[in-house]
Amino acid sequence: MSNAWWICKRDLGALLRSPIGYVIIFAVLIIDGLLFNAWAVGSGARKSSEVLEIFFYCASGSTMLASVFVGMRLIAEERQTGTLALLATSPVREWQLVLGKFSSAMLFLSLMTALTLYMPLLIMVNGRISLAHIIAGYVGVLLLGATSLALVLLASALAPNQLVAAVLGAAVVVVFLLMWLLSRIASPPLEDVLAYLSIHDKHFRPFQRGIISTQDVIFYLSFTYVALLMATRALEARRWR
Amino acid sequence: MIVAEQLTKYYGDRPAIADVSFTINEGEVVGLLGLNGAGKTTILRVLSGLLLPTAGKVLIDGLDMATEPEEARARIGFLPEAPPLYPEMTVEAYLRFVARIKGFEGAIDVAIDDAINATDLAAVRQQPIGTLSHGFQRRVGIAQAVVNKPALILLDEPTSGLDPVQIVHMRNLLRGLRGHNTILVSSHNLPEIHQVCDRIFVLQEGRIAAEGKEDELARKVGGTARVRLEVRGSAQELSSTLASLPAVSDLKIEREGDGFTLAQVVLDGDAREELAARLIQAGMGLRRLERVEVELENIFLSLTSGEPEVRS
Numbered sequence: 001m002s003n004a005w006w007i008c009k010r011d012l013g014a015l016l017r018s019p020i021g022y023v024i025i026f027a028v029l030i031i032d033g034l035l036f037n038a039w040a041v042g043s044g045a046r047k048s049s050e051v052l053e054i055f056f057y058c059a060s061g062s063t064m065l066a067s068v069f070v071g072m073r074l075i076a077e078e079r080q081t082g083t084l085a086l087l088a089t090s091p092v093r094e095w096q097l098v099l100g101k102f103s104s105a106m107l108f109l110s111l112m113t114a115l116t117l118y119m120p121l122l123i124m125v126n127g128r129i130s131l132a133h134i135i136a137g138y139v140g141v142l143l144l145g146a147t148s149l150a151l152v153l154l155a156s157a158l159a160p161n162q163l164v165a166a167v168l169g170a171a172v173v174v175v176f177l178l179m180w181l182l183s184r185i186a187s188p189p190l191e192d193v194l195a196y197l198s199i200h201d202k203h204f205r206p207f208q209r210g211i212i213s214t215q216d217v218i219f220y221l222s223f224t225y226v227a228l229l230m231a232t233r234a235l236e237a238r239r240w241r
Numbered sequence: 242m243i244v245a246e247q248l249t250k251y252y253g254d255r256p257a258i259a260d261v262s263f264t265i266n267e268g269e270v271v272g273l274l275g276l277n278g279a280g281k282t283t284i285l286r287v288l289s290g291l292l293l294p295t296a297g298k299v300l301i302d303g304l305d306m307a308t309e310p311e312e313a314r315a316r317i318g319f320l321p322e323a324p325p326l327y328p329e330m331t332v333e334a335y336l337r338f339v340a341r342i343k344g345f346e347g348a349i350d351v352a353i354d355d356a357i358n359a360t361d362l363a364a365v366r367q368q369p370i371g372t373l374s375h376g377f378q379r380r381v382g383i384a385q386a387v388v389n390k391p392a393l394i395l396l397d398e399p400t401s402g403l404d405p406v407q408i409v410h411m412r413n414l415l416r417g418l419r420g421h422n423t424i425l426v427s428s429h430n431l432p433e434i435h436q437v438c439d440r441i442f443v444l445q446e447g448r449i450a451a452e453g454k455e456d457e458l459a460r461k462v463g464g465t466a467r468v469r470l471e472v473r474g475s476a477q478e479l480s481s482t483l484a485s486l487p488a489v490s491d492l493k494i495e496r497e498g499d500g501f502t503l504a505q506v507v508l509d510g511d512a513r514e515e516l517a518a519r520l521i522q523a524g525m526g527l528r529r530l531e532r533v534e535v536e537l538e539n540i541f542l543s544l545t546s547g548e549p550e551v552r553s
Contacts, residue, residue, distance in 0.1 A: 014327065
């Protein structure tokens with residue numbers, strides 16, 4: 001376990017010492033702020049809870065986008081610069097490497113998400129929303145972020161470089177995002193399966209409305225677990241190349 | 242002690258190494274010599290645990306790389322051809338990170354100091370690695386390979402890309418590691434292998450074509466011996482005297498003058514005594530007779546081309 005922690009610490013430090021981390025935070029705050037002002041608040045009269053729902057809807061999108069840029073480098077960058085050889089010839093198990101990498105990126109996404117907190121607080125001060133709604137919405141944003149991050153990390157474990165990892169990761173995230181569209185043209189029982197696999201549509205909406213539903217939490221956690229497990233297996237398989 | 246048993250590694254249908262077996266004793270410095278594509282890097286990758294062999298076994302201090310991979314890898318220090326460095330980290334922070342993920346259990350501060358002293362990095366200890374010169378970065382690469390005090394240090398082409406001054410520094414550094422560490426160093430740089438290693442494996446097409454100390458390898462090339470001699474008399478006299486000696490296969494006059502001749506002679510087998518007897522018998526004053534070291538380059542060319550070649 002300590003190996004995962006050392007890797008997590010080093011990775012987070014590298015991200016916070018390099019410009020890329022700040023550029024991602026800056027971009028997400030700009031996008032969220034813009035959408036908050038122009039759409040959630042500025043497009044006609046709304047109930048404050050509706051404003052908060054739109055904010056979480058926007059935040060879910062920008063978090064998924066950020067997860068692609070944070071996740072693409074996680075393993076592909078190490079492979080590109082040759083440092084993966086250091087980790088692979090150390091007594092670090094593959095799951096420790098994946099867990100360390102995932103944790104560092106997740107901590108970064110959490111920090112980034114925490115910086116958007118001023119927007120819900122503004123709604124709270126000027127309107128009537130419950131703290132529970134804010135908490136539920138952020139839990140949903142972070143769970144969705146973890147899921148898309150795990151998918152991009154899997155792409156990063158498979159790809160030869162960061163660019164391929166970004167394109168592959170983004171493609172996989174978008175495919176799982178649009179599963180609900182596919183489910184419309186599929187016939188049963190595939191219809192239900194595809195609708196269930198859609199990472200945003202059905203599963204995120206309750207959080208957006210302020211409801212933490214156990215089945216959706218389980219969906220996101222198990223989805224994340226499977227993606228991380230596959231990334232671990234992909235790394236293990238590389239020794240057999 | 243490091244044991245490799247019948248290691249074979251295929252990349253697709255192509256065997257990169259085939260049936261390679263060897264043992265490296267504690268404290269030995271062994272060189273892996275071979276042309277590009279001979280399988281040097283593959284052997285190091287398999288020994289380091291980076292790749293699993295298609296067949297065969299690697300034992301590091303008795304630990305099987307296949308069944309106890311983490312324990313075996315904890316005893317390895319590996320410098321790949323491109324040093325695995327994080328440019329944003331300082332030298333010290335990087336070595337601390339490496340020592341930790343290698344599971345080093347002793348005093349980490351002491352281990353870092355030792356690695357920094359061994360590689361002469363004290364002056365740049367707190368500098369980000371990305372700001373260091375190529376030569377310094379190579380040294381940081383060596384430092385990370387030794388920081389966890391491993392049972393085996395694997396160095397893949399440690400001098401590649403260095404300028405002549407840096408190569409001398411690197412060679413001195415490797416000499417400094419001698420005696421305290423078991424090292425396997427791969428190279429296509431012949432002088433580097435020659436000057437640093439106790440034993441050499443010559444690799445050819447994924448197999449060990451020859452193994453041994455430099456003079457043992459020289460004998461395997463075909464038993465020729467090259468000697469330098471100085472005699473009283475002219476080059477012509479020397480040439481006619483040696484013409485009747487069947488063991489002499491080549492004669493090269495290096496200098497002639499003041500009544501003396503300096504020459505190099507290639508003998509089939511070690512026929513030095515016979516040569517001396519013949520010269521004295523012919524009344525030529527023999528002033529010097531010494532064996533010239535056969536250059537490793539010749540041995541290497543002979544072993545890898547399959548035909549003995551002796552340069553004159």
